[in-house]
Amino acid sequence: MTSLLTEAEIEARLREIGARRYHRLHPFHHLLHGGKCTKGQVQAWALNRYYYQAMIPIKDAHLIARCDDRQLRRIWRERLIDHDGRAEQEGGIARWLKLTDGLGLDRDYVVSLRGLLPATRFAVEAYVHFVQEKTLLEAIASSLTELFSPEIISERLEGMLKNYDFVSANTLAYFVNRPPQADRDSNFALAYVKRHARTVQTQQAVFAALEFKCDVLWAMLDALHHAYVSPKQISPGAFVPSE
């Protein structure tokens, strides 16, 4: 039996979802951050994750296109700037490409998306469609995985630098810039969701939106694990590591 929650209870419930379902808990991340991946596995991760990065501003533009509220559009516009940058060499996508460059992947190959696992494509596109098709409140709530990302990013930065000789601080520039943006964005989205989810039905929808988004990120790691860790069954056409 569900009842109407206070704002504090909404936040507690969202954080509980993160504690149970955020992809920080995925076995692939334990391998990645713990230095247990081969270079080929790290490449596969960065290559597949590139598609997620590349689609984020498209997802955010869809969200902006659904906002009647100028202020909300202006605030969300910052995310476009964070990801696309103010110039070609700036922004989150450009920094992610520094990572794939640093890992020795050919940039044209990465950007072509030819090496993606199909499950990566489906998961990322499910996220974009969710933001186009659900309510604006659910679309905003689905961004709330950012609440949990500063922690995973600091683990990743530390673990990858310590454990992989093929990874440099310069290569990991993406992860240095990202946490303050994620904090700012998730604080806004959290406050928005708490203020606007005022019925049992919308509160449940908000929780489902965050669970859905956790599923998206989790499914991407499941696909990587299946293809590149165990049982190492790479989908036809997907990236095959050379080492």
Place this chain on the structure above:
Amino acid sequence: MTSLLTEAEIEARLREIGARRYHRLHPFHHLLHGGKCTKGQVQAWALNRYYYQAMIPIKDAHLIARCDDRQLRRIWRERLIDHDGRAEQEGGIARWLKLTDGLGLDRDYVVSLRGLLPATRFAVEAYVHFVQEKTLLEAIASSLTELFSPEIISERLEGMLKNYDFVSANTLAYFVNRPPQADRDSNFALAYVKRHARTVQTQQAVFAALEFKCDVLWAMLDALHHAYVSPKQISPGAFVPSE
């Protein structure tokens, strides 16, 4: 019989469409700029045109959401900034509301959209849907009415200031800021269209897109003329001038 055109021929054809179909030629604009409108008619124009202004960033966000190209997204993002501003009192929509304020319209009423003519709503929404549903090239081409806007804006600014004692330079701030933005935007879009329309089919689609957009603007003035000039048949529920 249609043949493949050079870039110069494409531009000439686009300018020819503007010369024949841009709403500068509409009888309502002759009345408006020539000082022949009543205050109520000017109010009706500003009120209805507000919806077009308000939907432009939504249209542009849809367009950004369709771009795979980061550079194109960055360039188009400037339009979001122009219309939504960097703060609540800035940007094209805020300046349009200074116009409706200056004309004595209640701001809540304007923003509520309750007074719109249905045909205004349908025309504006047809434009947003066009940008969502047609090719990216056609979506970009549909913005090319901006090629012709600096001229109409200077006529409007001069004509309205000279002819209406209820209009001040401050009220018309929108039109002072707009021409350099329109020049920058239309130069980019024109170059894009000339470079990317490389088949007979896409060239024809580009011309049709500009004709469509001219139709949108023209239909908005037809609706105003019908309701407020002749035969003065105001749709049920739409704005009724008090003077």
